[in-house]
Amino acid sequence: MNVILMGAPGAGKGTQAKEIVKRYNIPHISTGDILRAEVKKGTNLGNQAQKIMESGGLVSDEIILGIIKNRLSENDCKKGYLFDGFPRTRIQAEGLAEFSKVESVIFLKCDDEVVIKRLSGRRACSKCGKDYNIYFRSSKKDGICDDDGAAVVQRADDNETTIRNRLKVFYDTFTPLMQYYNENKIFHEIRGDGEQQDTLKNIFALLDPLR
Ligand SMILES: [Zn+2]
Numbered sequence: 380m381n382v383i384l385m386g387a388p389g390a391g392k393g394t395q396a397k398e399i400v401k402r403y404n405i406p407h408i409s410t411g412d413i414l415r416a417e418v419k420k421g422t423n424l425g426n427q428a429q430k431i432m433e434s435g436g437l438v439s440d441e442i443i444l445g446i447i448k449n450r451l452s453e454n455d456c457k458k459g460y461l462f463d464g465f466p467r468t469r470i471q472a473e474g475l476a477e478f479s480k481v482e483s484v485i486f487l488k489c490d491d492e493v494v495i496k497r498l499s500g501r502r503a504c505s506k507c508g509k510d511y512n513i514y515f516r517s518s519k520k521d522g523i524c525d526d527d528g529a530a531v532v533q534r535a536d537d538n539e540t541t542i543r544n545r546l547k548v549f550y551d552t553f554t555p556l557m558q559y560y561n562e563n564k565i566f567h568e569i570r571g572d573g574e575q576q577d578t579l580k581n582i583f584a585l586l587d588p589l590r
Pocket of ligand 1: 504505506507508509524525526527528
């Protein structure tokens with residue numbers, strides 16, 4: 380089962396990805412993780428990528444695709460994979476298609492306003508790191524951690540302006556990919572702004588027949 384999961388920041392990709400890989404016993408592959416692994420292993424591609432990253436450059440599609448191809452040849456990918464954060468461009472999507480057939484692309488669709496509430500409401504304890512959300516899971520006392528009484532604070536990049544920018548960046552890269560996978564008739568939209576369990580049920584209904 381070869382699946383790509385897409386969604387704006389705050390759409391809940393991380394949560395859903397965990398459940399998907401558990402149910403279908405496929406690896407969750409993120410480009411960042413495998414890039415780091417390849418650099419650590421000191422492979423040819425890893426060394427090339429490291430040089431580029433150290434100079435502050437962007438790792439080319441060619442290198443990314445090479446690393447992905449290596450990763451997919453590993454044993455745990457025999458039953459398939461779940462990509463998250465890849466492909467990022469149409470060129471990457473076309474490159475991937477040359478060595479692996481994607482069966483389903485799932486887009487977790489969320490209203491921008493829901494995402495903004497989810498992200499701008501996020502708070503974390505400055506001491507123990509416990510997560511809160513002022514709209515959904517607030518601490519008992521405003522700004523104070525339930526467990527240790529330390530201050531509950533907001534991350535600098537969780538403010539509304541930054542979030543709107545991140546959303547724009549996401550849609551700029553997402554739109555051409557959506558068009559590409561729509562042409563390939565494997566693009567599916569699933570609402571990600573309702574109850575988590577409903578979203579998951581819909582995802583499973585879509586993926587179960589691919590088993
Ligand atoms: Zn705390």
